Amino acid sequence: MAKRPKSEKIDVEALRAALAAAEARADQATERADEARAAADRAEAEAAAVKAQLSGDAALIAHLRLEIAKLNRTLYGQRSERTQRLIDQYELQLEELEASAAADALAAEKAAAKAAIPAPTERRRPSRQPFPAHLPRVRVVVPGPGACPCCGGTRLSKLGEDVTETLEVVPRQWTVIQTVRERFACRACEGVSQAPAPFHAVPRGWAGPSLLAMVLFEKYGQHQPLNRQAERYAREGVPLSLSTLADQVGACAAALDPLFRLIAAHVMAAGRLHGDDTTVPVLAKGKTSTGRVWVYVRDDRPFGGADPPAALFHFSPDRRGEHPQAHLAGWTGVLQADAYGGYGQLYGGERKPAPIVEAACWAHARRKFFELADIEGAARQRARKKVAVIAPLALEAVRRMDELFAIEREVNRHSAAERLAVRGERSTPIVTALEGWMRTERARLPRGSEVARAMDYMLDRWPSFARFLDDGCVCLSNNAAEKALRGLALGRKAWLFAGSDRGGQRAAFFNSLIVTAKLNDVDPQAWLADVLSRIAAHPAQRLGELLPWNWKPTSAAPTSLDAAA
Structure with missing residues (x-):
């Protein structure tokens, strides 16, 4: 091993000084790195807070827009066909913005905790309504401390309690009900006695009324085909075949047929009906054909009538005029409908027992002009580099018609006499001026003009459009029938055909059963469940008690749609 030369002396102090200097530089570098990381964390937290604030503001703006649109529709009615589309669009926007705002708020809280700075203020949220009072409450008590955390004393007295409510859902529970009927033998006469078997909703039924009502409402009220229901039930551990469910649906139709007949008789006893139809694809050999579902709605509420509303549906494989003629055979009164040619023979003077009086729908007529005056729609067309023209005459026609609809909203649910008086004073001058203006402008338009065709639609049927001026029971539009068909129009996308x-x-x-229940503010599923449990034993002469407008449930379940929501 080589020896260190004696001339070389180790300067311990210099080494110590160099080490101290190196440690100081390392500490300074660490401090600078910590400060940089802290600054980055603060910047990240501030950016996250700003992002959360912007997301919350956007969600609040979307919520306020939705509320304004709904209030405008409530106060001023449906001013245009795009109002409902606009509300739907706002709801979709609000859904996405609320989800984004919640995610950004959580990210901002985490970033603030990482940066060791105060958490950002909670975003402004729309006020939440309290949970419905009819929901059951389950108390989960968190016990208080057994001793004082400050002094350790055990002499504690309760001052009160804080209650936090959390909405929870219990998964659906399937239950098998065993009905036990004991048999007894008499020792004196050796006779055997036993209580009679309970009535089932359907003959030889194995499904309870609540299950049957759920299957029916899911299929026809929520538009869930039986095959999808069967798949869901199987995942829940209850395998029910498609044919088994279909058999119960058919049996329920037979059991509820007396109520359907009573509803049909009630609808056809009206002096005024709303009528409309919609397409229904029907599975045929190797393809689908187009059938029609017709609806006739009795609704006397617009003129303060005391009779309950109801809806009667019919199906036909095509749209030939013979179908509405068969539906309304023997009926006379005022029919509010569109200008479908199949109704023509109903209005003819040779019809027996008497011609039906036609009342045209102003909403249908207005829609033809609105499509030519839709500024927003024209803007979308121009954005797609398509020709889009706004017709000034169509705008003027829509403006004049909106004045009539505004008057009708004021007299809605007033008596027929009051409606007729207001119409005679305020609506008649508008209608007279509209007819004169329309005939003058029509004479200047070419035959192929779109506006001319819209005007001809009204001018060719002007007495029917002016019918509401002579009868306070007649409505301005046929919206009652269109609303009744809305479920089918939406359901087509789910069940296809x-x-x-x-x-x-x-x-x-x-x-017919479900829409009639809804028209009377009755929960269709609760009504079906209760009726199916009672109808087999219910006296035939008192079946009217089970109709939706007379129904009194046997259970304490909520009966109105609002309470059920």
Whole structure:
């Protein structure tokens, strides 16, 4: 081993000084790195807070826009066909913005905790309504401390309690009900006695009324086909085949047929009906054909009538005029409908027992002008580099018609006499001026003009459009029938087509029951469950007690749609 030369002396102090200097530089570098990381964390937290604030503001703006749109519709009615589309668009926007705002708020809280700075202020949220009072409450008590955390004393007295409510859902529970009927033998006469078997909703039924009501409402009220229901039930551990469920649907149709007939008789006893139809694809050999579902709605509420509302649906494999003629055979009164040619023979003077009086729908007529005056729609067309023209005459026609609709909203649910008086004073001058203006402008338009065709639609049927001026019971529009058909129009996207013509007839049958219940503010599923549990033993002469407008539930379940929501 080589020895260190004696001339070389180790300067311990210099080494210590160099080490101290190196440690100081390392500490300074660490401090600078910590400060940089802290600054980055603060910047990240501030950016996250700003992002959360912007997301919350955007969600609040979307919520306020939705509320304004709904309030405008409530106060001023449906001013245009795009109002509902606009509300739907706002709801979709609000859904996405609220989800983004919640995610950004959590990210901001985490970033603030990492940067060791105060958490950002909680974003402004729309006030939440309290949970419905009819929901059961389950108390989960968190016990208080056994000793004082400050001094350790055990002499504690309760001052009160804080209650935090959390909405929870209990998964659906399937239950098998065993009905036990004991048999007894008499020792004196050796006779055997036993209580009679309980009535089932359907003969030889194995399904309870609540299960049957759920299957029916899911299929015809929520538009969930039986095959999808069967798949869901199987995942829940209850395998029910499609044919088994279909058998119960058919049996329920037979059991509820007396109520359907009572509803049909009630609808056809009205002096005024709303009528409309919509397409229903029907499965045929190798393809689908287009059937029709017709609806006739009795609704006397607009003129303060005391009779309950109801809806009657019919199915037909096509749209030939013979179908409405058969539906309304023997009926006379005022029919509010569109200008479908199949109704023509109903209005003819040779019809027996008497011609039906036609009342045209102003909403249908207005829609033709609105499509030519839709500024927003024209803007979308221009954005797609398509020709889009706004017709000034159509705008003027829409403006004049909106004045009539505004008057009708004021007299809605007033008596027929009051409605007729207001119409004579305020609506008649508007209608007279509109007819004169329309005939003058029509004479200047070429035959192929779109505006001319819209004007001809009204001018050719002007007495029918002016019918509401002579009868306070007649409405300005046919919206009652269109609302009744809305569920079918939406449901087509879910069930795609009816399996057969019989399936279309069955859909019309159950829609008559469900829509009538909704018109009377009754929860259709609760009503069906209660009726199915009672109808087999209910006296035939008192079946009217089970109709939606007379129904009194046997349970304490909520009966109105609002309470059920």
